[in-house]
Amino acid sequence: MQNGILPLWKEQGMTSHDCVFKLRKILRMKRIGHTGTLDPSVEGVLPICLGESTKVAEYLTNAGKTYEAEVTIGTSTTTEDADGEVVETDASIKHFTRQEILEALLSLTGTIDQTPPMYSAVKVNGKKLYEYARAGQIIERPTRQVNIYELTLLSKEDIFSGELISFNIRVSCSKGTYIRTLAVQIGEKLGFPAHMSKLVRTASGSFTAKDCLTLSEVQQLVESDSLTDKLYGLDYALQDMPKFEVPPFLVKSVQNGQVLDAIDALKDHERVVFTMEEQAVAVYINHPTKEGKMKPEKMFNRSEGGDTE
DSSP: OEEEEEEEEEEEOOHHHHHHHHHHHHOOOOEEEESSOOOOOOOEEEEEEEEGGGGGGHHHHHOEEEEEEEESEEEEESBBTSSSOOEEOOOSOOEEEEEHHHHHHHHHHHHEEEEEOSSSEEEOOOOOOOHHHHTTTTOOOOOOOEEEEEEEEEESSEEESSEEEEEEHHHHHHHHOOOOHHHHHHHHHSSOOOOEEEEEEEEEEEEEGGGGGHHHHHHHHHTOGGGGGGBOOOGGGGTTSOOOEOOOGGGGHHTTTTTTOOOOOOOOOOOOEEEETTTEEEEEOOSSSSSTEEEEEEETTTTSBBBBO
């Protein structure tokens, strides 16, 4: 069985789950997980976890993302992107200077509030919002804070004018950010209805487009028995966490996942990684109820083959 992280380039027209389904057939294995949903109309970087590496999928899911998007000012849609039905149209001739758009983007950089769109997979009362939306129900949605680390105007014009105005942006952001909602918020800052007309995810964590393989390339590598060379070890998902080699007297305790006295590093870090011969064997966190203690969040079985850097 293959183990490792496969940076996949998700093509348009497929859901993230479709990618997992196709990979299960190509690799002839079931233990595969993706690291964050991309809508069918969106293409881009989608790290896939294989085998033992599925245990670190949540760390990759929680990593920051970078997108390039097109924002269209003048119409809004039910889904906040180009796939939805038009809700509002403003046919007036609009005129923005580059500076006005830059100021709108700056005002949305940093920690901002977002209300997830009705057509999204966010759950309220155990049910996904898009299920309510498809049933014609509009319900109260939880507003949450997200972090916009960078919001850059990629279009080069000095003046933007017309009934419909489109421009391209680059967004680096935290987990949970809705770029289509951000497009609507940009429109609100400029005083007009808006939606996200195109989207590409260009980076997920430290994986970028140049690291990625398409499904057809994965198929070719499997046929030539050389996919393993393209996989990243599960340690790649732990690279930003402090690491400590397990001292000999604690080897059995860590291998058995015992609760231990907390180490000083957990005062400043949410998680620490314990290694043996420089390979991760466990991720430990502060114990939620026992002060001064730590407990394992993840345990790794490193005896399985195929886990390469």
